[in-house]
Amino acid sequence: MACAGMNRMGQVLGALTIMAGVAVVFPGQPVAGGPATEAVKSSINEVIQILEDKELKKPGRAEERRRKLEQVIGNRFSYEEMAKRALGAPWKELNEAERKEFVELFQRLLSKSYAGKIEGYSGEQIQYLNERHADEYAEVRTKIVSGKTEIPLDYRLLQIAGDWRVYDVVVDGVSLVNNYRGQFTKIIRESSYKGLVEQLRKKSESVTSPASQ
Numbered sequence: 001m002a003c004a005g006m007n008r009m010g011q012v013l014g015a016l017t018i019m020a021g022v023a024v025v026f027p028g029q030p031v032a033g034g035p036a037t038e039a040v041k042s043s044i045n046e047v048i049q050i051l052e053d054k055e056l057k058k059p060g061r062a063e064e065r066r067r068k069l070e071q072v073i074g075n076r077f078s079y080e081e082m083a084k085r086a087l088g089a090p091w092k093e094l095n096e097a098e099r100k101e102f103v104e105l106f107q108r109l110l111s112k113s114y115a116g117k118i119e120g121y122s123g124e125q126i127q128y129l130n131e132r133h134a135d136e137y138a139e140v141r142t143k144i145v146s147g148k149t150e151i152p153l154d155y156r157l158l159q160i161a162g163d164w165r166v167y168d169v170v171v172d173g174v175s176l177v178n179n180y181r182g183q184f185t186k187i188i189r190e191s192s193y194k195g196l197v198e199q200l201r202k203k204s205e206s207v208t209s210p211a212s213q
Contacts, residue, residue, distance in 0.1 A: 036138035036157050037131045039164040043076040044126060047118065069118065070111045078165035079107040081158055085167065086180040090193055105197065106180075108204040122146075138164060 047069060050056060056065040083106040084091045084099075094102065129141040136159040144151040156168040168177040187196045 033128060034131050034133070034138075036133070036155075036164045037128055037140050039076065039157070040140045040142070040155050040166070041128060043072055046072045051118065073111055073114070074107070076166055077110075078158060078160060078167050079103055079110070081160075081165065081167035082106065082110070082177055085177045087184055088181055090188060093193075102197065102200075105200040105204055109200060 050065060050068050050072065053065075055061070056068070080103050083103045086106065087102065091099065091102075124144050124146040127143045127145060129143060131138055131140045138157045138159070140155040140157065142153045142155070144153055152170075152172050154170040155166050156170065157164045158167050159165075168175055170176070184196055187199060
């Protein structure tokens with residue numbers, strides 16, 4: 001995901017895959033809308049509502065606003081699925097405690113990074129184009145429109161316990177999960193899995209809090 005694309009995505013829903021190297025094929029004709037689209041739309045509407053809440057924009061409520069954004073993201077995103085796909089093959093070698101630690105670090109990195117970026121939201125419009133299905137998987141295609149700029153933004157979702165959860169976001173053709181997977185693979189190759197975990201700890205700890213921005 002190019003830097004500009006990541007920032008634009010974050011502005012609208014950073015507060016809101018290609019599966020670990022295996023492409024999901026969505027057969028049949030795309031439909032205008034459906035349950036997966038409604039799930040995505042519901043979360044995005046919640047994010048925008050928080051961003052436009054005048055009370056939450058008041059001084060001293062930045063932390064509360066950030067927590068609300070992170071909660072909305074967490075309710076729609078499956079961080080475990082995202083982390084597993086972003087890590088790839090090494091995931092199979094981790095024990096339960098190691099997996100839990102990795103998911104927590106990945107979640108902290110994503111939620112704090114993108115919850116911060118979305119606070120720059122300035123009224124961009126979101127168009128819901130269509131959705132496709134393949135068994136328990138779905139892809140919701142949207143487009144962010146800001147002035148003369150249009151950014152394709154696709155959500156890949158997995159049905160978990162009867163709810164649609166996002167496991168990848170594709171901005172202008174570039175997968176968030178694949179982007180991280182490339183970075184993680186390089187770090188592990190040049191260092192080790194332990195080295196990757198240490199870097200994730202440092203990155204998550206260095207994310208700027210809203211009070212200090």
